[in-house]
Amino acid sequence: MSKNISLFNTINTGEALKSAVKNTPEEVIQEIIDSGLRGRGGAGFPAGLKWKFTRQASGEKVLICNADEGEVGTFKDRELLLNCPLTLCEGLAIAAYAIDAKKAFIYLRAEYTYLKDKLQQAIDQFKAHSTIEIHIHMGAGAYVCGDETALIESMEGLRGEPRFKPPFPVEKGFFGQPTSVNNVETLCCIPHIVLNGAKAFASIGTEQSTGPKLFSVSGDVDKPGVYEAPMGTTLEEVLKKAEAKDTKAVLCGGASGLCVGRADLKRKLAFEDLPPGGAIIVMNSSRSMIDVMANLMSFFEEESCGQCVPCREGTKQLLRFINKLKTEKVIDQADIDHCLELAETMNISSKCGLGQSAVNAFLSILNTFEKEVLNQKESVNEK
Amino acid sequence: MKNKKATIAINGKSVTATAGCTILDAAKAAGISIPTLCHHPDLCDAGVCRICVVEVDGVKNLQPSCVTPVQDGMEIKTHTRRVRKARKNILELLLSEHYGDCNSCNRSQNCELQTLAQDYGVDEYAFGPKKEREQELDKSSYSIVRDKDKCIQCGRCIRTCQDIQGIGVFQNTFKGEKVTVDTFFSDPMMETLCINCGQCINRCPTAALQEKSDIENIWDAIDDPNKHVVIQTAPAPRAAIGECFGAEPGTSMTKKLNTAIRQVGFDKVFDTNFTADLTIMEEGTELLLRLKKALTGKGDIKNATLPMITSCSPGWVKYCEHYFESEIDHLSTCKSPQQMFGAIMKTYYAEKTKIDPKNIVSVSLMPCTAKKYECNRPEMNDSGYQDVDYSITTRELAQMIKQAGISLLETEDSDFDHPLGLGSGAGLIFGATGGVMEAAIRTAYELVTGREVPFKNLEIIPVRGMDGIKEAELTFENVLPEWDFLEGVTAKVAIAHGLANAKKVLEKVEAGTAPWHFIEVMACPGGCLGGGGQPVPTNNEIRTQRAKAIYQEDRDLQLRKSHENKEVQMVYEEYFHSPCGHKSHELLHTHYKKRGK
Numbered sequence: 001m002s003k004n005i006s007l008f009n010t011i012n013t014g015e016a017l018k019s020a021v022k023n024t025p026e027e028v029i030q031e032i033i034d035s036g037l038r039g040r041g042g043a044g045f046p047a048g049l050k051w052k053f054t055r056q057a058s059g060e061k062v063l064i065c066n067a068d069e070g071e072v073g074t075f076k077d078r079e080l081l082l083n084c085p086l087t088l089c090e091g092l093a094i095a096a097y098a099i100d101a102k103k104a105f106i107y108l109r110a111e112y113t114y115l116k117d118k119l120q121q122a123i124d125q126f127k128a129h130s131t132i133e134i135h136i137h138m139g140a141g142a143y144v145c146g147d148e149t150a151l152i153e154s155m156e157g158l159r160g161e162p163r164f165k166p167p168f169p170v171e172k173g174f175f176g177q178p179t180s181v182n183n184v185e186t187l188c189c190i191p192h193i194v195l196n197g198a199k200a201f202a203s204i205g206t207e208q209s210t211g212p213k214l215f216s217v218s219g220d221v222d223k224p225g226v227y228e229a230p231m232g233t234t235l236e237e238v239l240k241k242a243e244a245k246d247t248k249a250v251l252c253g254g255a256s257g258l259c260v261g262r263a264d265l266k267r268k269l270a271f272e273d274l275p276p277g278g279a280i281i282v283m284n285s286s287r288s289m290i291d292v293m294a295n296l297m298s299f300f301e302e303e304s305c306g307q308c309v310p311c312r313e314g315t316k317q318l319l320r321f322i323n324k325l326k327t328e329k330v331i332d333q334a335d336i337d338h339c340l341e342l343a344e345t346m347n348i349s350s351k352c353g354l355g356q357s358a359v360n361a362f363l364s365i366l367n368t369f370e371k372e373v374l375n376q377k378e379s380v381n382e383k
Numbered sequence: 384m385k386n387k388k389a390t391i392a393i394n395g396k397s398v399t400a401t402a403g404c405t406i407l408d409a410a411k412a413a414g415i416s417i418p419t420l421c422h423h424p425d426l427c428d429a430g431v432c433r434i435c436v437v438e439v440d441g442v443k444n445l446q447p448s449c450v451t452p453v454q455d456g457m458e459i460k461t462h463t464r465r466v467r468k469a470r471k472n473i474l475e476l477l478l479s480e481h482y483g484d485c486n487s488c489n490r491s492q493n494c495e496l497q498t499l500a501q502d503y504g505v506d507e508y509a510f511g512p513k514k515e516r517e518q519e520l521d522k523s524s525y526s527i528v529r530d531k532d533k534c535i536q537c538g539r540c541i542r543t544c545q546d547i548q549g550i551g552v553f554q555n556t557f558k559g560e561k562v563t564v565d566t567f568f569s570d571p572m573m574e575t576l577c578i579n580c581g582q583c584i585n586r587c588p589t590a591a592l593q594e595k596s597d598i599e600n601i602w603d604a605i606d607d608p609n610k611h612v613v614i615q616t617a618p619a620p621r622a623a624i625g626e627c628f629g630a631e632p633g634t635s636m637t638k639k640l641n642t643a644i645r646q647v648g649f650d651k652v653f654d655t656n657f658t659a660d661l662t663i664m665e666e667g668t669e670l671l672l673r674l675k676k677a678l679t680g681k682g683d684i685k686n687a688t689l690p691m692i693t694s695c696s697p698g699w700v701k702y703c704e705h706y707f708e709s710e711i712d713h714l715s716t717c718k719s720p721q722q723m724f725g726a727i728m729k730t731y732y733a734e735k736t737k738i739d740p741k742n743i744v745s746v747s748l749m750p751c752t753a754k755k756y757e758c759n760r761p762e763m764n765d766s767g768y769q770d771v772d773y774s775i776t777t778r779e780l781a782q783m784i785k786q787a788g789i790s791l792l793e794t795e796d797s798d799f800d801h802p803l804g805l806g807s808g809a810g811l812i813f814g815a816t817g818g819v820m821e822a823a824i825r826t827a828y829e830l831v832t833g834r835e836v837p838f839k840n841l842e843i844i845p846v847r848g849m850d851g852i853k854e855a856e857l858t859f860e861n862v863l864p865e866w867d868f869l870e871g872v873t874a875k876v877a878i879a880h881g882l883a884n885a886k887k888v889l890e891k892v893e894a895g896t897a898p899w900h901f902i903e904v905m906a907c908p909g910g911c912l913g914g915g916g917q918p919v920p921t922n923n924e925i926r927t928q929r930a931k932a933i934y935q936e937d938r939d940l941q942l943r944k945s946h947e948n949k950e951v952q953m954v955y956e957e958y959f960h961s962p963c964g965h966k967s968h969e970l971l972h973t974h975y976k977k978r979g980k
Contacts, residue, residue, distance in 0.1 A: 142558060159555060164430045164450045306536070306555065306562025307431045310469075313476035316560040317510050338509065345472040348444045348465065349433045356444065 005192050005201060005212055006228055007185065013086045014129035016191035020094045025055065028098045032190065034198035036210035040185035041066055041146070042253060042277035043353070044209075047186050053170035054099045057178035063096050063104040064174065064181045068151060070109055070143045071254035072299065073279035076214035077184035079226045081108075081115050084188055085122030091187030093130040094194060099180050103133045107151050110141040143303035147352050148173075148181035150305065161305045162352035185214055185278075205231030209270035217242040219251075219282035229269075231276060236265040238280060246284040249369070254279035255296050256357035259289075261368040289369040293362055294322045300358040311355025314346040318362060325373060336374070340366075389455040394462070406448035406459055407435060417461055418470065418499055420477075421537035422449040423586050424922045425908065427546060429538050434473050434499065437461045445469055471503050479510035481589065482517075482532030488590050489782070493919055495588035496535060523571035525759045526579035526595055526752040534564055534591035540583035547908060549883035550702070552577045564591075576705050576980065578882070580698035580906045581752030581776075581915020594752045594916060597773040598783055604744040604772075605648040612744045613732075614644055615724045615803075617655040619750035619814035619911035620777035622932040626918040626925075627781035628791045633928030635936050638796035644780075645797070647787045654799045655747065656806020658720035658727070659813045659822070661954070662695060663945035665971050666717045666819075667827045668962035670901055671866075679868045684963075688712040690877075690892060690899045693819050695719040697757035698906030698915075700975065702882050707889045708977035713902075716972040720813065721747045721754055722763055724803070725770030726970040731958045732803060740768055747774045750814070750914030753906065765970050776916025805950040808841075808937030815930045816880040816910035817846035817853060820903040824857065824876075826946045831859055831866040841943055847934070849909060849923065851884035852877065854899070880905040880913075 020028050033048030054061055065088065069077040080088060092104045108116060116136055123134045142160045144150045149163035152174050173179025189211060193201045202210045209231035215238050218224045222243035229238055235250060251259045253275030260267065260274065269276040283292065301315040321339045325331060343359040350356045366373055387402040393410055400409035405428070410417050421432035428449045436445035440458035445466060448459075460466070477496060485491050500507065507513070514532065521529040538555070541564060545551045552575045556565045566575045584592045604610045616637075625634040644652045669684070669691065676687035694700055694715045703711060718726070724747065729740035747754060751774075757763065758771035775783075784791055798804070809822035821843045828836045836843060836857075845855040858873040859866070877899045879885040885904045891897040907913045909926035912933060937943060945951065959967045 144558075161555075164447070166452065300559075302559040302561075304559045304562075306558050306560070307429070307538070309432055309434075309473050309476055309536075312536070312560060312562060313480060314472075317476065317479065320511070341468060342472050342476075344465075345469045349436045349469045349473070351431060351433070351447075 005196055005204060007080065007087070007188050007192065007212060007214065008083060008228070009192065011087060011090075011191055011195060013090060013126065016194040017090055017093050017097075017129060020194050021097055025098045025100060028094065028194070029055065031198045032098070032193060035193045035201040037186065037189055037193060037201065038209065038271060039183055040189070040213070040278070041183035042071065042256075042275065044271040047182060050170060050180050050182070051095065051099050053168070054178045054180040057171045059177045061099045061101040062174040062177050062179040063092060063099060063101040064148075064151070064155070064179060065092060065104065065106040065184060065187055066146065066148065066151060066181050067106050067112065067184050068109045068139050068146045069112070069184070070146045071256065071277060071279055072296075073216060073218050073251065073254050073281040074277065075216045076226045076278045078112065078115070079214070080184050080188050081112065081119060085119050086126060087188045087191055088184060089122055089126035089134060090129070091190035092134055093126070093132045094190050095180065095182060095187060096132045101180070103135070105155065106134065106136050107139055107145075107155060108136055109139045113138065142305070144305040144352070144354050147354060150352070151181065152179065159305070161307050162354070164351065206268070206270050206272065208272045209276060213269070213276055214278060215269065215280050216278050217280045217282065220244065220247070220284035220287070221282050232268045232270045234266050234268055235260070235274060235280070238269065239265065239282060242282070244282045247282055248285040248287060249283045249289065249292070249365075251279070251281040251283070251292070251361060253277040254281070255299050256354065256360055259292070259361045259364045259368065289365050290322065290326055290373050293365050293373070294319065294326065296361045297322055297358075300354070304354060304358070308351040308355060310346045311350045311358060314342055314350075314355070315358055317342060318359070322362075331374060389453050389457070391453050391455070391457040391459060393459045400453050402455065403452050406437060406446070406451050406453055409453050410448065410459075410461060415461060417448050418502070419449060420495055420499070420535070420588055421539060423539050425547065425586065426539060426542045429542065432473070432535075432537050434470055436466060436469055438463050438466055467503070471505055474500050474503055474505040475509040477535050478505065478507050480514060481535055482514050482530070483507065489593060489596075490590035490919075494590065521572050522595060523573035524577065524579065524595065525756040526581060527572055527577065527584065528593045528595050529572060530591050530593065531563065533589045535589055536562060536564055537588055538564065539586040539588065540564060540592060543582045543586045547582055547881050547883055548578070548580060548702075548906070549886045550576055550578065553583070578698040578701040578705070578906060579753035579756040582907060583915070584752065585915050585917065585919055585921050594776050594779065595755060596779055597755070597775050598779050601744075601746055601773055601775065601783070609742055610744045611651075611738050611742055612649050612746065613651040613653060613728060614649045614746040614748055615653045615655045615658070615721070616640060616644070616748040617721070617750060617814065617911065618811045618933055618936075619914060619917065619929070620748050620780065622814060622912060622929045622936075623750065623917045624777050624781055625792065627778065630792060631928070632925040633932040635932045636791065637936065638798070639791055639794045641799060642794040642797040643784050643789050643791050646789050646794070647783055649746070651800040653724070653803045654806040655720050655724060656810030656813070657803050657948070657950060658723040659810030660807050660945035660948040660951045661723055661971070662717055662720050663809060663822050663826050664951060664955075664962045665967055666693070666715050667823050667830070667945075669715055669717060670823070671827065671831070672963065674900065675868060678872070686712055686716065690897055690902050691715050692892075692902045692904055695813070695819060696753070696904060696906045696911075697751070698753035699882065699885060699904045701753070701756070701978070702885070702906065703889070704976055704978040705980055706886070707893060708979060710889060710892055711975040711977065713892060714975055716974065718763075718971055718973050719757065720810075721749060721774065722757065722770055722973070723971050725758065725763070726766050727803065727954070729766035729768050729770060730970060731954060735802075740766060745770065745772050747771050748777070748780050749774050750777055750911045750917045751907070752776060752915045754916075762973055777918060778916060781918070802950045802953065805942070805948055807945050807948050808940040808943035809945045810948075811940070812933055812937050814911045814933045815847070816849070816905050817878045817903065818910060818933075820846045820855075820876055820878050820901070822945055823901070825944050828857065828859070829944065830946065831862050831869055833863050840938065842934075846876070846878055849927065851881055852879050852888060854878075874901065875899045876901045876903070878903045880910050881908045882906055
């Protein structure tokens with residue numbers, strides 16, 4: 001590692017932008033592609049490619065910062081919004097230059113209303129460095145609006161319901177215009193890449209997952225909070241920083257992520273292994289995995305946008321099944337098989353990522369804690 | 384790019400499709416059927432029910448065929464194990480939330496959910512016991528009954544009301560498992576801006592939306608020996624009711640239906656085309672009077688607002704009263720043929736037959752659910768009674784005929800009762816979009832010039848067809864002396880069907896930029912033949928077939944112009960004396976109400 005890059009490093013506001021505009025937009029995009037930066041919201045789409053596609057599409061380009069940080073157990077973007085709002089503005093300005101957008105929006109989650117004024121001050125302050133128009137658009141509290149197409153619908157004044165893709169937002173997004181939607185953390189990486197070079201950024205992390213990453217650690221740990229570590233860091237290392245003890249299970253990537261047991265603590269947090277979206281929810285041996293399952297499924301049952309059948313009705317039926325597991329001693333194998341079949345149907349036929357991943361935690365808990373969940377023993381036995 | 388071809392494989396069969404068309408369309412063209420629920424050929428696609436998912440080679444998840452565009456080289460499989468399982472699960476989920484009283488449901492055997500459940504051999508109770516009734520039916524509207532417990536949230540009603548009619552009575556409310564299709568603030572239907580067109584009923588895959596049935600009221604009247612039960616039948620249901628009995632769309636049933644109606648127990652059966660002809664006399668005269676006033680400043684018509692717009696579609700009238708209330712003077716003051724019939728029935732007919740009007744039960748067979756609302760409008764009682772007692776849809780009459788055990792397709796032909804049973808081809812084509820316009824032009828041109836319209840076989844092709852907005856013009860030359868103010872005048876007309884189209888026309892009227900003298904508006908796509916009371920399914924193919932049947936019937940008739948209808952002439956001689964005269968104003972004309980949004 002040639003340089004130590006931290007998203008919280010202080011930078012001279014405007015310096016990265018000045019340096020970026022010395023290059024052509026195409027060169028800036030190439031630099032981001034070379035850095036290997038992948039979207040920090042969870043899906044991990046290469047940021048530079050997203051910009052490239054947006055720039056190539058015809059129409060008035062739109063840039064949106066997804067600050068709808070709604071994934072369960074995720075609060076890393078909040079730290080950036082609080083501590084580095086100018087870095088975010090600069091990331092937006094560079095992105096806008098790269099994709100040729102005149103306007104940028106920050107879609108701020110409703111629960112972060114208290115951050116709005118401070119963010120607006122930063123935007124005003126940043127006007128000294130760039131002509132980019134940055135508007136704050138408040139969300140209204142729906143989890144599904146973290147999905148970029150649902151977010152766009154919401155911004156257009158419609159119900160927050162994911163759209164069918166294709167066309168992707170990079171071709172037809174906000175009011176039909178080519179739109180790049182980027183996560184707060186992704187955009188905050190941009191000035192650092194521009195200042196330090198793609199190589200320096202790519203030298204951090206793994207081959208497929210580059211750069212530093214923020215993790216929101218919560219649950220049964222002594223020191224919950226946001227931790228920064230290179231991509232590819234093992235789960236164990238992150239837990240150690242947060243002083244987790246007696247860990248039984250960890251939910252990686254939030255409600256839509258995977259739940260792993262002790263045997264998996266040495267796995268890496270990277271796109272090629274455990275979901276590095278940011279949320280790390282730790283559960284110690286006092287926790288009932290069936291309660292975890294029920295809690296997460298009732299979350300999805302409520303937060304499904306409700307348009308497609310597998311997600312709307314499937315989450316409801318899986319929750320009924322989980323509650324049945326809780327109350328009934330013996331569960332018919334046919335019932336279990338039926339619900340596993342349903343889970344697969346939800347995974348492969350739901351309209352958007354919410355429905356598709358609503359079964360991740362359910363299936364991984366069922367898999368890892370089969371005995372506990374199906375036999376209803378109080379023990380913490382795991383596979 | 385537009386017509387580029389893509390070669391794809393569906394179930395191993397090589398298929399050439401237009402690039403960019405959906406997998407569903409490509410499969411359909413290749414004769415491969417894929418099940419659908421939220422898809423309807425009249426509507427934009429939502430891709431939400433997921434029943435149409437298929438495997439696309441190289442893609443992990445199943446893809447919804449109704450919204451996925453084909454790409455060259457795509458390999459698609461439509462019924463793999465994964466696909467079949469997913470469809471079965473989806474149907475199980477839908478059935479778990481659907482209140483299924485399938486034995487008595489009026490959509491039984493014509494329910495898309497039921498059909499798919501049978502096709503896929505789905506266990507109705509896979510996710511627990513039968514759903515209990517949870518919500519009361521909304522019966523507040525004169526026309527439409529909502530049964531929320533049967534709704535499967537496919538959103539077709541939402542898109543119908545929004546996209547076709549430009550209204551948007553329904554929307555999704557709440558989120559997650561609480562999502563419900565509902566009205567604004569859950570208002571009862573009666574209190575919404577619903578125009579009662581029933582297009583939503585026609586596109587509902589289940590019985591979540593139905594017409595408000597008047598069948599039992601009519602049976603009661605038929606059973607009552609003191610009641611003289613008469614029915615008028617409109618042309619559009621006659622071109623469609625055969626579909627309820629297995630006939631091909633476009634099979635005209637006019638004469639068989641007369642027999643079946645008598646067998647059901649109605650005392651008399653009359654032809655709404657008679658009052659359609661009467662409408663042409665009244666409305667045509669009204670138009671000429673408005674034109675005279677506008678062009679010469681002379682004449683005693685009070686309301687000379689131009690363009691004049693037809694008023695025979697009650698859904699359209701209510702829409703105008705809500706959305707373009709400042710433009711209601713453009714509406715012709717003529718009642719619709721249904722309501723003219725009702726008024727005549729309990730006055731002229733009652734006097735002529737010496738039947739006490741209070742014992743007459745006047746029924747109308749209409750392709751329309753808004754007609755139920757129309758006959759209940761408080762001003763529709765100029766005879767001293769409610770002019771039309773019950774308006775029933777094509778579907779309701781089909782049900783009555785089935786209850787009476789009559790095989791419609793096998794019944795013998797018979798004629799209408801007289802008088803009031805003679806209708807011209809001009810009255811008949813009211814059933815298709817452009818028909819009122821064509822009928823009006825056939826008569827007006829001849830009245831003004833003394834010559835037939837300059838179109839082969841009287842067929843005014845420019846006003847026909849399924850384009851959403853049609854325009855035409857016709858110049859009056861060598862006019863008769865009393866119409867000299869029209870010499871050289873080019874009459875411009877427009878026709879719109881589907882209120883989203885009507886809105887575009889009305890915006891021009893509102894802005895004062897409309898170049899037309901006369902506009903025909905029908906609320907439903909295709910006109911009355913595509914009405915919300917017509918058999919389900921209705922789509923463009925079926926509408927086109929029904930239109931063909933109507934135009935063929937017109938072609939086969941001797942009498943094809945309203946003003947040549949002898950019974951209409953008789954009713955003027957004996958009763959009304961002249962079009963737009965004092966008596967006709969009393970009985971055949973009406974007024975409108977500003978209703979606001």
